[in-house]
Amino acid sequence: MSFEDDDFVEDDEMNMIDEDEAASDSEAESLSDSDEEITEKLAEPTKTAVYNRDGLLDKLQDISWPEDIDWTHKLTVEIEQGQQAAVDVNDDLAREMAFYTQALVGTRQAFEKLQEMGLPFLRPGDYYAEMVKSDTHMEKVKSKLLYEKRQMEEAEERRKARDNKKMAKEVQSQKMKERAKQKKDEIESVKKWRKQRQQSGFSEKGAGELDLEFGNGKSFQRGGGGGKKRPGVSPGDRSGGKGKTASRMNNKKREFRDSKFGHGGRKGLSKQNTAETTNDFKGGFRGGKAGGNKRQKR
C-alpha cells in the first residue's frame, strides 16, 4: 500500500529531477550524444528515471544499525572531498592519487580514534598468520619487481656507456685536431725561421735564434713531444720495436709453441735433419733460435 502512494509521489519527484537536471532532449539525441563518450554514460538523463526518495529513506531506516552503537562495529570514516571534487575520471594518475589520499587520511583519523580507545592497531612484527595472498604469489611479485628494477638499471648503464663513448670520441677527435694543428704550426715556424735565415744571409749572428718554444726540444720527436720514451727506434726500422724483456721471453716461447702446435701444428719430419742441424749435437734449442730448423707451418 505504501508503494502505491509512492507511485503517485513519483511524478512529482520526476518533475523535480527534470528541473534539476534540465532534461529536455529526446532519448534519441541523448543516445547520439553518447557517441563521443561511448562508455557508460548518457549525456542527458532519460526522462523515465524513477527516484523514490521516500521509499529509499524508509529502506534506509529499515536496514541501518542503531545509532548508538560503538564506532568499532562500523569502522567507517568519511573523508571530505574538498578540492578533489574535480577529479577527472579518465586521468588515471589523478584519480588514483585521489583514492590514495582519501584512504590515507581515513587511516590517520581511524588510527587516532583507535589510539584514544586504546585498541591495537597494526600487526606486530611477530604475528604470523595466513595472509590473503599466498607466499608463492608474493615471490612472483618480488621477482617481477626485481626484474623491472634490473631492466631500468641496465638501460641506465647502457645509456651512460653510450654517452661516455660519445664524449670520449669527441675528446679524442679534439686531441687529434690539436696535435695536427700543433705540428703544422711548428713546421710553419721552422720554415719561417729558415726563410729568415736565408734572407739574413746565413749570418752567424744571434738572429738565427729560433724564437719559438720548443718545449724541451722534444716536440720534433716522433710520437709527439716526449710521449713515448722508447729509445733507439730509427725511422727506417721496420722490426716492430722491442718489447720489454719479460714479454720478449714469452714471445719466444710463444713463437716456438705456435710453430709446433699452432694452426694444426707441424707435419712430421720434425725428427729429420736439415742441412743446418746435421752438425748440431746435443740438442738444438738453447734459447737462441726458436725452433729454427723447420719453420713450415706457422
Next chain:
Amino acid sequence: MGKKRKHSETEQAAPLKKDDSAPERPKRTLLGWKEKAQDAEEPKPAAPEFRNKEKVLVTCSRRISFRYRHLMLNIVSLLPHCKKDSKVEAKSSKGATLNELVELKGSSSCLFFECRKHKDLYLWMVKSPSGPSVKFLVNAVHTMEELKLTGNHLKGSRPLLTFSSNFDKDVHWKLLKEMLTQVFGIPKEHRKSKPYHDHVFAFSIVDDHIWFRNYQISVPHNEAEKVARGGLDKMTLVEVGPRFCLNPIKIFGGSFGGPTLYENPFYVSPNQIRALEKRNKAGKFAKKIKAKTRKKMHELSNPLEPDEFADMWKDDE
C-alpha cells in the same frame, strides 16, 4: 566442532555456542552464526547488546568468465563472514531461487555475480529477507593476482572503511553506503577475523560510479611495535587489490525484485553501447553509396565542357 583456529591470541578457546544464551563479555565472546536473518534487522535495545551478525552469501551465475570468477574468489577471501555457494543456473527465475537459497543458508545478505554474454558483469547486492537490493554494472576489474598490486594483508583482518563525502549528498548514495558498510565490514568478533587493522577499503564516488580500492597499511618495520605520532607520518599504503568500479543501475525495494526505488538516469546498458557502435559502422557503407549517387547527380547536372585537346593524340598512331 573441530575447528582450525589459527593464531587465536585474542580469541577465546571456548567452544562455539549455537545460541546466544551464553552471557556476553564485551570483546571476548564468540558469536553464534546459525541464527535466523531477521535478528540483524531488529534494532537492538542498547548499544552493548548490538552484535553484528552479518552473513553474506556469495554466488555467481553459470558461464562466468575467468576474470570475474577470480574477482569473486578475491572477495570471498576478503570477507570472512561470507559463504561461497555453487553456481546458479541462469535461466530460472533468479529472484525466487536466490531468495530461497539465501533463506536456506541463513544469510542476511547476498552478493550475486551475474555474467551476461560472457562479457558484462552485473553485481547484485541484496539484503535479505525484505531488504533493498541493488544491481550494479561492474567494470574496470583488476584482481588480486595482478603482479602490479603488490600489497598483502592478513586474511580476515577487519578493514577500515573510508567513504568519500559525496556519499552523504543524496539519499540513494546514503542507502548504498549503508549497504556497503554492512556487507564489506567484517563483524567485530567474528571467529575468522583477525584482531589487527592492516588494510583499508576506499569507496569513492567519481562520475557517478563507486570506485573500490583496497590498500595495505604499511609502516616501516622498526616502527610497527609502537606506532606513535612519528610512526604515523611514515605510514604508506600499498595497493592489495582487487579493484573494481560499480555503476548502480537500479535499486529495488525487495530482495532480487520488488518495486523500483531508484533508477540511474545516466545508465546505458552495454548492449546498447555495442548496438550503437555497430550502427555507426553499418552507416559507413550506406554513406558511401549515398556519396556515389550524389556524385552522379552532380555530374549529370553540371556537364563538363568538351575538351578541345581530347583528340590531340588520337591521330598520332
